[in-house]
Structures are given as structure tokens and as C-alpha cells.
Amino acid sequence: MSGQGTRVVLRGGGLSIRVHLRALAVGAALLLAALAIALVNLSSGDFPVPVADVLRSLAGRGDAGTDFIVYQLRLPRVLVTVGVGAALGASGAIFQGLTRNPLGSPDFVGLTVGAATGALVVMLILGGGGIQVSAGAIIGCLITAAAIYLLAFRRGTQPFRLILMGIGVSALLEAANSYLIYRSHLDEALAAQVWLIGSVNGRGWTEVVIVGGTLAVLLPVALHYGRHLTMLSLGDEIAVLHGVPVERSRAVLALAAVGLSAGATAAAGPIAFVALAAPPLAARLTRSPQAGILPAAAMGAALLAAGDWAAQHTLPGNDIPVGVVTAALGGVYLTWLLFRERGNRG
Amino acid sequence: MTDDARLKADSLTLAYDRRVVAEKLDVRITDGSFTVIVGPNACGKSTLLRALARVLKPQAGAVYLDGNAIASYPSKHVAKQLGMLPQSPVVPGGVVVEELVARGRFAHQRLLRQWSPEDETAVAEAMRLTEVADLADRFVDELSGGQRQRVWLAMALAQQTPILLLDEPTTFLDLAHQFEVLDLCAELHEEGRTVVAVLHDLNHACRYATELIVMRAGEVLAQGAPAEVMTADLVEQVFSMPCRVIDDPETGTPMVVPADRHRRRGARMAAAGRASS
Secondary structure, eight states, rough: OTTTTEEEEEETTEEEEEEEHHHHHHHHHHHHHHHHHHHHHHHSSOOOHHHHHHHHHHHTOOOHHHIIIIIIHHHHHHHHHHHHHHHHHHHHHHHHHHSSTTTTTTTTTHHHHHHHHHHHIIHHHHHHHHHHHHHHHHHHHHHHHHHHHHHHHSOOOOOOHHHHHHHHHHHHHHHHHHHHHTTSOOHHHHHHHHHHHOOOTTTHHHHHHHHHHHHHHHHHHHHHHHHHHHHTTHHHHHHHTTOOOOHHHHHHHHHHHHHHHHHHHHHHOOOOHHHHHHHHHHHHHHHHOOOOOOHHHHHHHHHHHHHHHHHHHHSSTTOHHHHHHHHHHHHHHHHHHHHHHHHHOO | OOOSSSEEEEEEEEEETEEEEEEEEEEEOOOTTTEEEEETTTTTHHHHHHHHHTTOOOOOEEEETEEGGGSSSSSHHHHHEEEEOOSSSOOOOOOOOHHHHHOOOOOOOOBBBOOOHHHHHHHHHHHHTTTTGGTSSSBGGGGGGHHHHHHHHHHHTTTTTSEEEEEEETTTTTHHHHHHHHHHHHHHHHHHHHHEESSSSOHHHHHHHHHHEEEEETTEEEEEEEEHHOHHHHHHHHHSSOOEEEETTOOSSEEEOOHHHHHHHHHHHHHHHHHHO
């Protein structure tokens, strides 16, 4: 059997769609897993609600008490978790495809650090909160993206240069973030530090709208250019020769990926490693050379939903930020990645 | 304007960053020809080919396709007319041969027309012609240089373009495979395609080309049928190498036979003497 697995072609009226069966199955399974974990997250907590009651409430036939717990306390958090995970997974798949490098994810090239700087400026200097922090994160992310682009893309586009430049810029921004926290009052510094870990605790419908809106606008754009991403992974030369408008495709894809990670960070803070790990994991499961944007998004959603479940249950009575869990898992993943690389070369 | 050259270059300045490879370069690719570009290393032949395929943007001048600047067309339109086998493409990890060849159909596909029956035939045909059908399920990064070269060629053929450019298509190939690829090019040419190839071996070039473009230091020194162009004087002028040009006993085309080692050394020293005086 070939490494890529079977493809199914649906044709009719001059139209044809080719589906990678395994990718479809994996994507669907991951999405179901994400939803199942989300359902578990909806039913568990300080006031356990049986899954059946959760479903009844979601169907609009629950009692007032359950409705309050589900709609006001838990559903926003669960939706933010799934949405942020999906946005990070999709963003990571695009960046890793464009840079042709498994380390080319938004958290490595400094975008999430830049978003954090934006948020910290709002929190600690301008004294803003809530949606203003989210806006600060989005602006910070966009400015960082523009800066990296201008610094790295001056002479042609070299993916590796982009990654190195991103690492440099993120080191600078980390320093700025530390300084911002150092010069602030203790209580503000604590709040900022908690935001920096990345969390879905206490997220409400505002954050659902932010991440949902981001996905609704940018995911279709990214998917439309998904085939261009596959061609770009063969190098600019081959892509041009086969009719990819390289500059435009790359700009659109990069902007979509920046937007997706900005939206995710605005909603939940800089959650680490989901964008880095979700695409390669999805690629392994789908046995394809690079993850499709949708399977990576589904993988991101499942990872973060599972991470949030673990965050709520690993330490009894303690609802730790999901960013702690993803950072820990991410560390393990990165170590494994490095070992595997060495194994391949050795 | 009627013209027998769909593809031509007008007053090109070609450069990588600040290193200028060619200036004021004019080239016309005769329609339906099998044009072979020859010349010493670093004379700009691959650079010219890359410019003709719009992979390299000229710093001045322009490449024209069907009378209009090639840069003025949508990228997909050009990709349906003109394909190219590049010299050393990035080898993608984890992609199997059939998948890579199938990606050669990109220009013919749209979002809702992802895999037409024509796509299927084109890919199968390209893999048959380049004899990589047996490798269909193998990973490209696990193949030998020669196999890989044929896979990239298959990808370019799947594109089904009337104009096909090939940058050193015979590198990495053993003698038998070199001639198979050249035969394939000749067949494609006989089917009516315009084929343009950069080759190193002058004897291969003379055997297969209907038209030669001889380059040196970014300039075209001669263009025409091999029998008219390929002379001992030209070879000496271009490669600084004394030789005899005889008739190929097999095909009657010009055949370059380099002079004996001692005679060539004498010529080199004479040239050095001229240069230093």
C-alpha cells in the first residue's frame, strides 16, 4: 500500500473533488474526539452535570439551573478552547508549510510573544482590561509579523532566515515583556503573568466571538489557498513553473496564519506548543508529507480540549491554566522531535 | 505581428543580486524546434533558461510569450503553455512518486475541478514515458539521483505544455538513461512540441538539436543548425580547446573530437602567452 493511502474522486457535471480518505477519516475522528472531550468538560466541574443533562440543555430543553451552568459558566470556555486549538493548529500548518520547517510555527517565530507584548502594554501601561487586552494582543501580533517580514524578506524569501529572524525578534520582545512586568505593581504583574501563561479560565462570550470570528473569516481563505501551500512546499521555483502566483499566495497564506494566531492569542493568551505540535501529529496520523490545514485544525482543537481537561483534573481542586499543560506536553514533544531527528541522521 | 517565435527574449539583463550574468541578451526560440543551448560553465545558459521560464526576473529587458511580456499573464496561463525541468529542485520529504507527478497537474486544476479524467491520463502517460510507473509508491527522497531526475521530468511532462524547457536533463543519468531521456525529448519534439534543453555534451547536442544556441560569457555567439554552426574554430573560441569536428559515423551530425593532451597544453600556453603580453 502506498504511503499516502487511497484517494477517492467525486465527479459530476465537469466538477471533481479528490479526497484523501485517510485524511478525511483522521480529520473526522479528531473532530469527534475534540467534541467528545468538550462534552466531558461541559459536564464536569465544581457542579457535576450528567452528560445527558448537558445534551438536553444544549438542545434547548434543560432546566434553568443547568442552563446557567452550561451556557454561562462552561460553554464559552469550551468553545474558546476548541476554537483556539483549531486556529493555532491551522496557523501552525500554514507556517510550517511556508517555512518548510517543523520549527516554523507562530510561537517559535515570535508572533505570540509579540501579541503578549501588545497585551502587556495595554494591561500595564494603558491600564486597560478585557477586550482592550485582546485588541492589544492582535495589534502586537500584527506589528511583530510586519517587523519580521521587513527584516527577513528584504532580499528574496528564505524560510530559514525568517525563522532565525523570528527567534531573534522574540528574544527582544521577551526582554521587553520582562521589563514591563518588572516595572509594574505586584498585583498587576501577577495578573499579567497569569495572562502570559495562556488560559481559558473564565473566558466568556466575548472571547468566543473573537476566536469564532477569526476562524469564520480566515479559515475559508486559508483552505482556498491550501493547494497553493502544497505546491509552495516544493520550493518557489517549482511553484512558479506550475502556475502558483507565488508572491500573492504566500502573502495571503501568511496573513491568514498571522490573523489566526492573533485571534487565538487575543482570546486565550499565548498558549504554547499547540501550533508547533498539532500539524506534525496530524501529518503522522494522516500519513501525508505535510498536514492539511483542516486535519491540523482538528488536531489542535482535540489537543487543547484534552489539555484543558487535564488542566482541570490533574491537581485536585485546582484549576490550573491550560498553558501550563500544553507547555509541559510541548516540552516532551520537542525533546522527542530532537531525538527522532538525531536518530534519522545517525 | 506574425512571428515564428512564440517565446523570445529581448535585451535581457540577467543578474543574481549584483553579479551580472548577461547584458543586452536577445534570443528567439524557433517554434517547433529542438533547441539546445551549449556553452562553458557559468556562461549563463541555465540563467537564460530560468529567465525564459520566468523563474528569474530580468533586471532589464523582458521575455515575451505570444507577443506579450511573460510577466503580464496570469501565472496559471503561462504554466499551461510552458513547463520546465529545473536543475536541482528541493526534494520534498515523505512524498511518493505518483503524488509528486500528480502535482504537475496544478495549472489545469481548480478548487472544484481537482482531478479530472484528463489529469489521470496525463499523469499515467507522463509516468509511462519516463519509466517511473514502477516507482509510483516509492518515496521521492529515497530514490537515486537518476530515478529522481526522471520523476521530476515526469512531473514536467504531466503539465502537458507545448513548450518544454529542460535544464541539464541528462545529469545524474547513466549513458543508457541519458539517451533514453534525449530520445524522449526527440519524440516530444516530433509530436510538435518546442523543446529547449541546456546540455553539456556537444555531441549529444549536435545529434539531437535542430537548432543550437552557443553561448559564452553571457553572449550568444552563434545560433543555427548544428551542421552550420559547430566548427572547430567555434569550439576553440568558446571553450578554448583545440579539437577536430568530424562527421558522427552513426548519424552524420557534427562530432567534436578534442585534440590530444599535449597539443592542447601547447595551445593553452600559447593563449596564456598572448594574454600576458
